[in-house]
Amino acid sequence: KNQVEQSPQSLIILEGKNCTLQCNYTVSPFSNLRWYKQDTGRGPVSLTIMTFSENTKSNGRYTATLDADTKQSSLHITASQLSDSASYICVVTINDMRFGAGTRLTVKP
Amino acid sequence: GAVVSQHPSRVICKSGTSVKIECRSLDFQATTMFWYRQFPKKSLMLMATSNEGSKATYEQGVEKDKFLINHASLTLSTLTVTSAHPEDSSFYICSASQPGTGYGYTFGSGTRLTVV
Numbered sequence: 001k002n003q004v005e006q007s008p009q010s011l012i013i014l015e016g017k018n019c020t021l022q023c024n025y026t027v028s029p030f031s032n033l034r035w036y037k038q039d040t041g042r043g044p045v046s047l048t049i050m051t052f053s054e055n056t057k058s059n060g061r062y063t064a065t066l067d068a069d070t071k072q073s074s075l076h077i078t079a080s081q082l083s084d085s086a087s088y089i090c091v092v093t094i095n096d097m098r099f100g101a102g103t104r105l106t107v108k109p
Numbered sequence: 110g111a112v113v114s115q116h117p118s119r120v121i122c123k124s125g126t127s128v129k130i131e132c133r134s135l136d137f138q139a140t141t142m143f144w145y146r147q148f149p150k151k152s153l154m155l156m157a158t159s160n161e162g163s164k165a166t167y168e169q170g171v172e173k174d175k176f177l178i179n180h181a182s183l184t185l186s187t188l189t190v191t192s193a194h195p196e197d198s199s200f201y202i203c204s205a206s207q208p209g210t211g212y213g214y215t216f217g218s219g220t221r222l223t224v225v
Contacts, residue, residue, distance in 0.1 A: 034214070043115065043202050043216035044153075089152060093212055099152045 003027045004092050006100035014108055017080055021103045023073040023090030028052075035064050035075045036089040038102070044089055047075070080107045111137050113205045115217025122193055122224055130188045130220045132203030138183035139205035143213040144176070147200040159186045193224040 005024045013019050025033070029052050036044035048057040048064040050073070056065045061084075063076045077084055085107045090100040112135040122128050132142055140161050145153040157178050159165040165178035175197075177189040186205075190197050201220045204213030 031212075036216075041200070041219065041221060043113075043204075043219045045216070046214060049214075096155075097212060101152045104150070 004090055004098045004100040006088075006090050006103050008103060009101070010104040010106070012106045012108060013080055015080060015082055018076065018078045019080060019105065021075045021077075021088050021090075021105070023075070023100055025071050025073070025090075025092050025098075027092055027094050027098060028068070028071060031093045033064075033066060033073050034091045034093070035062070035073075036091060038087045038089055040086070047088075077105075082107050082109060111205070111207050111215040113139075113203065113215045113217045115203055115220055117220060118218060119221045120223070122222070124194055124224055125192055127189055127191045128193055128222060130190075130201055130203075130222075132186045132188070132205065132217050134184045134205040134215075137205075137207050139186075140183065140208070141206040141213065142180060142186040143204045143206075144178060144186075144188050145202045145204070147202060147219075153202060156188075190222065193222070195224045198222055198224045 003026045007022045032049050032051050034049045035047045038044040047062050048059050050057050050066045061078045066073045087102040087104050089102045092098045114133045116131045142159045144156045147153050155168050156171045157165045157167045159178045159180040161180045161183050167173045180186040203217040206213050
């Protein structure tokens with residue numbers, strides 16, 4: 001079983017709407033949890049990084065939260081734009097990086 | 110911020126030939142670089158960890174003779190796919206560790222390899 005599970009697998013929303021992506025993990029404790037955005041045919045780009053003790057981290061319209069008790073993280077995207085269409089990957093780092101399978105977000109006009 | 114450059118972004122080669130992919134850390138020295146393979150709609154799969162000046166460490170199931178990794182300097186690692194076959198067609202991504210972290214947080218832009 002994967003140690004980092006993401007949901008939903010895919011999501012379609014209308015431009016301007018908000019959405020929340022989920023990441024559940026089983027590994028604990030960890031060094032940090034990162035959210036990456038990966039455009040099709042490109043490498044992942046870091047959006048946020050949180051240490052084990054942090055609860056929230058924002059980067060523009062992206063806000064990541066972390067609940068160490070429930071071992072859940074979420075990535076909230078506000079006022080979505082067409083350019084937000086991409087895969088969003090949750091990565092938990094222990095002594096190596098554990099990747100989630102990603103959520104494929106499609107923003108439609 | 111840390112920048113990792115990967116080249117080429119796309120390559121098409123004939124079966125049986127070899128292809129070299131370069132990964133460079135542009136503004137920092139990377140003691141460790143990582144090579145990943147990604148299948149469509151799947152997450153990144155670690156192939157090998159490359160340390161400057163020493164042999165790469167390959168993940169289980171990855172053929173070291175097919176995927177040759179060289180990390181000759183602190184800013185350059187190369188992945189050579191030898192005697193490529195159509196099943197080697199994939200998206201290959203590298204990442205590099207910034208000093209003191211040990212983790213490849215910064216990724217290259219990826220290379221789309223198509224073997225015909």
